[in-house]
Amino acid sequence: MRRLLEQWLTADARLRIATWAAAMLLLMALCGLGGIRPGYQALEQQRISLAASEQAIKEQQRQKRALDRQLNAAQRNLPALVSVNFSAMTTGKLPGITLEKWQPEGEFAELVLRSKWLAVPALFHALSRTDARLKSFSLTSGDGVLSVTLRLEADHEK
Incomplete structure (x- = not known):
């Protein structure tokens, strides 16, 4: 190297x-x-x-x-969704539901029903198939029966 x-x-x-x-x-x-x-x-x-x-x-x-x-x-x-006109009498004839008061006030209406707990889902399901729009509702219980108050707006009444 x-x-x-x-x-x-x-x-x-x-x-x-x-x-x-x-x-x-x-x-x-x-x-x-x-x-x-x-x-x-x-x-x-x-x-x-x-x-x-x-x-x-x-x-x-x-x-x-x-x-x-x-x-x-x-x-x-999907079948065509057809809405029917709302009728308080039809709503009162649902099983377990009794119509107490129906009071239309212009474009709004108040519906008071007596119901069993198990009938409430069927009530809301029946309302969903009509042209009425639910604005508010309240549930109060007493004596094993519910008092259901619905405030509705119906399209066909306008």
């Missing part, structure tokens, strides 16, 4: 400069590749992440199309 160093030191100046330049270029290339490699890995990770995101978006679009098809099929199979 010592002999090689002595030969280089005693060699022509052009050879020493060329050797030195080649060594520097080799060193710069090695340092440059070391700096490029982490950047390349980061770009590769971004590419993988973008590919996964693109795949997730495609899957979401596929699910949306499937749900749209299901929704369209359900809408085609």
